[in-house]
Amino acid sequence: MRVRAFAKINRSLRVLGTRADGYHELRTIFQSIALHDTLTVRAIRGPFRLTCDDPACPVDDRNLIAGAAARMWRAAGRRGAPRDVAVHLRKRIPMQAGLGGGSSDAAAALRAFATRWRVGAGPVDAAAAALGADVPYFLAGGAALGLERGDLLFPLADPPRAWVVLALPDFGVSTRDAFGWFDQRVGLRSAPRVRPSHEMVNDLEAPVIARHPEIGRIISALRRSGASEAAMSGTGSAVFGLFSSRQAAVRAANRLASASRRTLVTRTLSRKTYQTLAATKPIG
Numbered sequence: 237m238r239v240r241a242f243a244k245i246n247r248s249l250r251v252l253g254t255r256a257d258g259y260h261e262l263r264t265i266f267q268s269i270a271l272h273d274t275l276t277v278r279a280i281r282g283p284f285r286l287t288c289d290d291p292a293c294p295v296d297d298r299n300l301i302a303g304a305a306a307r308m309w310r311a312a313g314r315r316g317a318p319r320d321v322a323v324h325l326r327k328r329i330p331m332q333a334g335l336g337g338g339s340s341d342a343a344a345a346l347r348a349f350a351t352r353w354r355v356g357a358g359p360v361d362a363a364a365a366a367l368g369a370d371v372p373y374f375l376a377g378g379a380a381l382g383l384e385r386g387d388l389l390f391p392l393a394d395p396p397r398a399w400v401v402l403a404l405p406d407f408g409v410s411t412r413d414a415f416g417w418f419d420q421r422v423g424l425r426s427a428p429r430v431r432p433s434h435e436m437v438n439d440l441e442a443p444v445i446a447r448h449p450e451i452g453r454i455i456s457a458l459r460r461s462g463a464s465e466a467a468m469s470g471t472g473s474a475v476f477g478l479f480s481s482r483q484a485a486v487r488a489a490n491r492l493a494s495a496s497r498r499t500l501v502t503r504t505l506s507r508k509t510y511q512t513l514a515a516t517k518p519i520g
């Protein structure tokens with residue numbers, strides 16, 4: 237079977253404080269976009285195997301797809317390590333970009349293995365939460381408000397469809413580093429900090445831009461190019477700009493592309509479209 241794993245952007249990401257479990261308390265607005273990885277799942281004989289067309293992508297236990305296989309195998313009541321299934325990952329979502337690629341791959345793998353090994357929704361939800369804070373979002377997609385670690389989810393009405401320019405610097409940002417830089421900047425390890433605001437803001441932007449000024453330059457350039465919103469996505473390094481017309485988006489993407497910066501144009505996905513396109517499909 238084949239299953240698509242769509243990327244996300246964070247239209248807003250407020251960091252409200254730190255938590256006893258080492259995570260940060262968030263209030264974020266997730267939005268699915270059409271850019272996606274594709275997982276092809278085939279029956280084989282022998283131990284579980286993961287391959288990827290991108291040599292930079294780990295295919296061992298660091299890849300959340302392997303964790304998803306182990307958890308679904310156990311949830312199906314089977315013993316030992318997962319076997320008799322091979323996954324090939326076609327990687328299109330840039331890594332260390334704040335676009336949720338690894339988490340979306342994990343959620344897509346959970347959907348595929350749950351279908352293959354007949355696992356119910358309860359264990360799938362539990363495995364998603366255990367694999368990572370962003371993974372539960374990718375089981376539902378669309379526009380959603382994420383609270384707590386970003387995993388307490390409330391669906392939002394789909395905003396008007398928009399064209400999305402993604403600008404991808406030639407460096408990545410690790411999720412852990414971005415949150416660490418945030419903590420250093422606010423000099424806060426445990427006391428919650430609440431700054432009520434309804435604006436679209438990414439609180440991780442300033443600490444990440446302090447290390448990578450290029451991100452600030454891209455945000456300004458996207459605004460100058462007419463983006464209605466421009467911000468860093470999640471923990472970066474990707475920056476997105478929203479446009480109402482495809483033509484304006486393509487023009488901005490062409491203007492922003494440089495030797496050290498790739499750009500691409502995609503679009504937002506409604507929850508319904510996400511759920512249709514992200515469903516597992518037999519290979520036909």
Ligand code: C5P
Pocket residue numbers: 258259260261262367368369370384385386411412415
């Ligand atoms: O859950 P996940 O493994 O994706 O998170 C990676 C890291 O990002 C965590 O170990 C933590 O350092 C940071 N994080 C955080 N608060 C969140 C989500 C992630 O501090 N809400």
